[in-house]
Amino acid sequence: MHRFYILLLIGLHFTSSAVAAEDTSLPKRPNIIMIVIDDLGYGDLGCYGSQIHQTPHIDRLASGGMLFTDFHANAPVCSPTRAAIMTGQYQQRSGIEYAIPFTHELGMPLEKFTISEALKQAGYTCGLMGKWHLGHVSRFGPNDQGFDESWCSNNTPDYHTHVSRIGELDWYHxxxxxxxxxxxxxxxxxxxxxFIRDNVDRPFFLVISHLALHFPFQGPNDPPLRTEGKIWHDQKHGPLNKREYRRAYRDMLVAVDKSVGKVMDTLNSxxxxxxxxxxxLSDNGAYSWVGSNGSLRGQKGDLFEGGHRVPAVAYWPGQIPAASKNHQTIMTMDLMPTILSLAGLPLPTGLELDGLDLKSTLLRNAPLPDRTLFWRFNNLYTKTNASAVREGKWKLIEQGTEVSLYDLESDLSESQNLASQHPDVAKALQAKFFQWNRPFRDLPASQ
Structure with a gap:
């Protein structure tokens, strides 16, 4: 009853104010597709300078739209970033700070109001295809969070047999x-x-959430491995020899790129x-031993730039300038308020969003207001905690007793720790993190 009451109030707000809030200069009710590529690194795409991977379809999307150079995942791993995408909030508000393990007990609380619920109330048909990883589908699934249609996996099963690391079939309709x-x-x-063809006559929101490039490393022509009823943790990377991982990763990215081409062909036809x-976009950085984060330091699981600065593209012919680049600092939690704004919808009253509406910077490359951004990451596997603060050119990282300060304008690779040279800057950023972190200090991750 409590959940229904909250959603009803928000729904009434949408009904009463959506028309008044529409931007009449934009086409009404555009369709919205979000393509999330798992573990894609900053240097993995041709449009980001890769000399190894051929990604012609994604590159064409970038040349027809806007490419972001300072776009960040809310976390250096999957589940927290996806919670931020879905809610427009820091993932700490959902109690999700690490990749949700193989359990039925943990997930994004169903009372969280999501972008799919907001769009559905406004008349959109919502679909999610691919990886969910916000709680087991049986208890925390996408159809309980505003999606009308889903084909999805909890985590990352065998690409051929669809069996998870704990020996369960993990593909759901x-x-x-x-x-x-x-x-x-x-x-x-x-x-x-x-889904696109089925909804050609009505507005839709489609999340294409690729399981690739996450392990197991299996290209389309590589063999299957996992069978039901067996634990596969000791072979989590798949059936191949380590020497084959990079080749398989490349084949997996080719398959994803072809998928982008098929989606574009379907829209055109x-x-x-x-x-x-x-x-x-990507949900976090790549593992550097298979993918590429370009010149960035660190990899998936790190709060150095390689863990959370990710490739991202926005595309809307006739609205978002073609062949444009955006150098402003953007977070995945900005997507929810941005998409609602582009759809001509008001932000729900009574809902505290941490993300910004990017519409003006997408359509006119207008500057964003100054803000301070925060990361807090509890690594389930290494049992370590880390935090980071970004304000303009400055970035502070704290892990254990180590404090690092970097000037990203002159040192994007984070090679020169300036904390001792600029103690005033370091202390100011530490104080801001302390204040931001106050509501979350005693919050258990993935509660």
């Missing part, structure tokens, strides 16, 4: 196990294109190419 055969990247692509906004 609307929260029910489905044994359809196929390579998972191809299935995500197929169901995404079907359906006449929706000019009526659809596309955001493409």
């Amino acid at each position: 609307n929260h029910q196990i489905d044994r359809e055969p196929g390579y998972l990247t191809d299935l995500v692509s197929q169901h995404s294109c079907d 359906s006449g929706l190419q000019n009526d659809t906004i596309i955001f493409l």
Whole structure:
């Protein structure tokens, strides 16, 4: 009853004020597609300078839209970033600070109000295809958070057999196990294109949440490994020899890039190419031993730039300037308020969002207001805690007793610790983190 009451009030606000809040200079009710590529590094795409990976379809998307150079995941791992995307808030407000393990007990609370619920109340049909990882589908699934249609996995199963590391089948259609055969990247692509065709006459919100490039490292032509009823943690990286990981990673990225091409072809053949906004991004940095974070220090799981500065593209023909670059500091939690604004919808009253509306910077490259951004990460596997603060060119990182301060304008690779040279800056950022962290200090992660 309490959850229904909250959603009803927010829904009434949308109904009464959506028309008045619309921006009449924009097409009404654009379709919205968000493509999230798991573990994609800052240096993995051709449009970001990769000389190893061929990504022509993603590169064309970037050349037709806006490429971001200072775009950040809210966390250096999956689940926290996805919680921030879905809620427009720091993930600490959802109690999710690490990648949710193989359990039915932990997940994003169902009372959290999500972008899909907001869009659904405004008449959008919402679909999610691919990785969910915000709690087990049986208890915390996407259809309980505003999505009308889902084909999804809890985590990252075998790409061919769809079996998880704990020996369970992990491929669901609307929260029910489905044994359809196929390579998972191809299935995500197929169901995404079907969803577009099925909703050609009404506005839709589609999250294409690729399981790739996360391990197990299996390209389309690599062998299956996992079978049901067995624990696979000791072979979590898949069936291949370590020497083959980078090749398999490259093949997986090629498959994802082809999927982007199929989605674009479907939009074009359906006449929706000019009526659809596309955001493409990663949920965190790459593991540097298979992928590339370019010149950035660190990798997935780190609060150095390589762990959370990620590739991102926004595309909307005729609205977002083609072949443009955006150098402003942006976070994944900014996507919810931005998408609602681009859809002509007001922000829900009574809901505290931490993200910013990026509409003006997307459409006109207008500057964003100054702000201080925060990261707090509890690493479940290494049992370490770390935090980071970003304000303008300055970035502070604290891990244990070590304090580091970097000037990202002159040292993007974070090689020169300036904490001793600028103690006043370090202390000021520490004080700001202390204040920001106060409400979350005693909050257990992934409660």
